[in-house]
Amino acid sequence: MAETKNFCTTLATYTIPPVSIILIDLLFYIPRSSEIWNFIRLVPFYTGIYFWSSQRSDAFNGITAFLLGLFADVMSNTPLGINIMTFLFLYFLSCRLPSYFNIKKFSYSWLLFAFTILITISFKFLITSIFNRMWIPLNATTLELMLTITLYPLLASCYIWIERRYIHLEDRYEKI
């Protein structure tokens, strides 16, 4: 019985982060009234990967980032591999930077996210441009970057709520 419970808890720990990211992203696909929504369709992925890999590295790994990238590539019609590489790069940075700076305050964490996402979107801009052998529009990329940074507190709060509600570490240890 205890083993089954343990298995279920471990399964939940690994599935809740990607499932929460995908579900929030699906919500971002609903409105088509304004063009601005087109620039924030990938924001749940960026914030989610940053949040889960920096806050709960035990529940989020490279394979999850890879699979989310595959899903995002298909959904957004980008060439297969572009978002996978971007998300793996973001995962790599998110695992290392927050622990390196040892940040406690949310405002500093937001600032670090802004820095991380700036590097990540620049990386994506570069590989997409190389792939297409043409510079992709810088204005639209900048807008996407700005919107991603602006929406971080809102989406991070959602992920914090999900983490506390379903896979909070203390709860987990108590159950085990």
Next chain:
Amino acid sequence: MQRQRVLFLKENYVLRVLKNFFLAGLFIIALLLILVHKIDISIVSGVTQGIMYISSPLIHIVSLPAEGLSYSYKKLSEIMHVYEENEHLRQENSELYLLKDHMRALQAENRILKKLLHHIDVPQTRSYTARVIAENNNAFSNSLLLYLGSASDFIKTGYAVVTPSGLIGRIDIVSGKYARVTLITDINSKIPVVSQKSRDRGILVGNNTRKMNLIFPPLMAELHKGDILVTSGTGGGLPPDIPVAKIKRAGVDTITAIPLFSPSELEIVKIIAYDIVPDKTTSKELE
């Protein structure tokens, strides 16, 4: 005690190195996927179709309540403006009656001239209606997701997708009852076009913005601001004479054009099936 701690640290170090190797492996796989996509191997479209098969119904279900709300709002506003709309339609109708007579005369004349010149007609087209369930227009790609319903068996990759304004894109992938459309503004879109006025040819290339570039125009091309570009039908992929874009700037080095469709009208679209050589599916459907 000291020794145990050292061993623990070593184990941690090995694990970290292994993790880094694993991550590097995933990076290499992603790079290979990009390269495979570039050389267009069928396995990639298989993977894409598989993921689309799962994700498209999910998007459709999630978008249903919003679609319902939007439909109700539209109907309400239509009811509110019904008298003005009616007056406008009456005026338009009387103008169209005059045009109809003129068009009939032209059609008859056209038929006689074609017969005299032994003109070969372009293959007949069929059309299907589809509903847009999601769109994705950002800096990295411009695409739509369509719900095809029962028409899905007859839709193939490459078919033209149009609105009353003109061409909006081409079918990229069909998976189950859903299809993905690459818009003409997408960076991967290249449409052979011809100027409606001067008949100068060129290729309209998207760049993920509303401003598209016309490449390879003739040296002495007579292209001006406001000229309409239509599909040339070159290559047999698209039917000829579908309006595509309007020239915005005709410079010496660069010619830019803007698409005729507006993003707000992407709700219900028409798919034009056009096969120069009908295959088994088309023949079956025509039967």
